[in-house]
Amino acid sequence: MFFPVKLINHQVPDDLIEQLKSDMADYFNLPLEEKKEFAQLPDGLQGYGQAFVVSEDQKLDWADMHFVVTRPVHQRNMRFWPTRPPSFRGTLERYSVEAKRVASILLAVMAESLEVAEEELMEAFEGMPQGIRMNYYPPCRESGKVVGLSPHTDGVSSLTLLLQANDVNGLQVKHEGLWVPVEPLPGAFIVNAGDILEILTNGKYKSGEHRAMINPNKERLSIATFLFAKDDGQIGPLPGIMKGGKENFITWSYKEYQKSFYTSKLDGPSILEKMKIN
Numbered sequence: 389m390f391f392p393v394k395l396i397n398h399q400v401p402d403d404l405i406e407q408l409k410s411d412m413a414d415y416f417n418l419p420l421e422e423k424k425e426f427a428q429l430p431d432g433l434q435g436y437g438q439a440f441v442v443s444e445d446q447k448l449d450w451a452d453m454h455f456v457v458t459r460p461v462h463q464r465n466m467r468f469w470p471t472r473p474p475s476f477r478g479t480l481e482r483y484s485v486e487a488k489r490v491a492s493i494l495l496a497v498m499a500e501s502l503e504v505a506e507e508e509l510m511e512a513f514e515g516m517p518q519g520i521r522m523n524y525y526p527p528c529r530e531s532g533k534v535v536g537l538s539p540h541t542d543g544v545s546s547l548t549l550l551l552q553a554n555d556v557n558g559l560q561v562k563h564e565g566l567w568v569p570v571e572p573l574p575g576a577f578i579v580n581a582g583d584i585l586e587i588l589t590n591g592k593y594k595s596g597e598h599r600a601m602i603n604p605n606k607e608r609l610s611i612a613t614f615l616f617a618k619d620d621g622q623i624g625p626l627p628g629i630m631k632g633g634k635e636n637f638i639t640w641s642y643k644e645y646q647k648s649f650y651t652s653k654l655d656g657p658s659i660l661e662k663m664k665i666n
């Protein structure tokens with residue numbers, strides 16, 4: 389499910405957003421050799437590279453990305469934090485704090501609408517574990533023949549705050565079997581529920597399938613901030629939401645879930661599907 393959230397009273401400072409957009413554009417415009425200093429390592433997820441690479445002979449998405457774990461702070465690996473432009477690390481740090489604050493507000497509002505104690509929902513996200521993925525989609529004349537980011541749901545994510553970082557649209561969500569373009573509202577995040585939220589809420593929030601398309605003439609930039617779940621926690625319907633009703637998902641450790649997610653092939657049923665109780 390995608391829903392635009394206007395951050396009235398919860399504004400992330402405009403200058404920070406602008407700084408992030410410009411730092412990120414400067415970074416992706418660096419020569420390849422410079423970005424390679426921050427390249428993903430084999431079997432690693434962080435750094436500069438491509439999304440969803442699971443085999444050597446797959447067709448790659450038409451995008452570069454850079455992913456860093458940002459929270460909890462002690463789990464950061466600064467080796468993957470870009471040093472150019474010089475302001476980038478500081479900007480990411482500030483943005484990470486703001487995104488955490490916004491995610492906490494959203495969780496509190498959700499707890500209320502789900503009629504579950506805020507503490508119970510927040511417990512699943514202790515430490516507000518967070519990662520930031522910056523996506524860069526180069527233009528492609530044959531844009532109809534490539535896809536920027538293949539259809540997916542945000543698998544290990546609970547909530548994704550998506551910020552389109554320039555004025556080129558490309559996000560589409562699957563709605564009733566059709567791909568529907570999403571036009572971001574100025575000054576608003578696009579908030580996406582991920583698979584983890586669907587499981588925790590026993591399906592009350594649905595994790596929406598989405599993809600990113602390519603523009604024939606212009607590059608596109610986006611920043612996805614993922615709220616993960618507590619590393620040593622269990623992923624399953626929250627008792628406070630179930631209130632004794634039928635569970636639609638089995639419960640699994642988040643560690644095992646992550647392992648399975650990152651080693652499974654892109655095609656085939658998702659972990660979410662495998663966890664469903666029919």
Ligand SMILES: O=C(O)CCC(=O)C(=O)O
Binds near residue numbers: 537
């Ligand atoms: O670029 C976009 O609009 C979508 C990005 C996305 O879905 C992701 O990073 O998971």
Ligand SMILES: [Fe+2]
Binds near residue numbers: 540541598
């Ligand atoms: Fe996504």
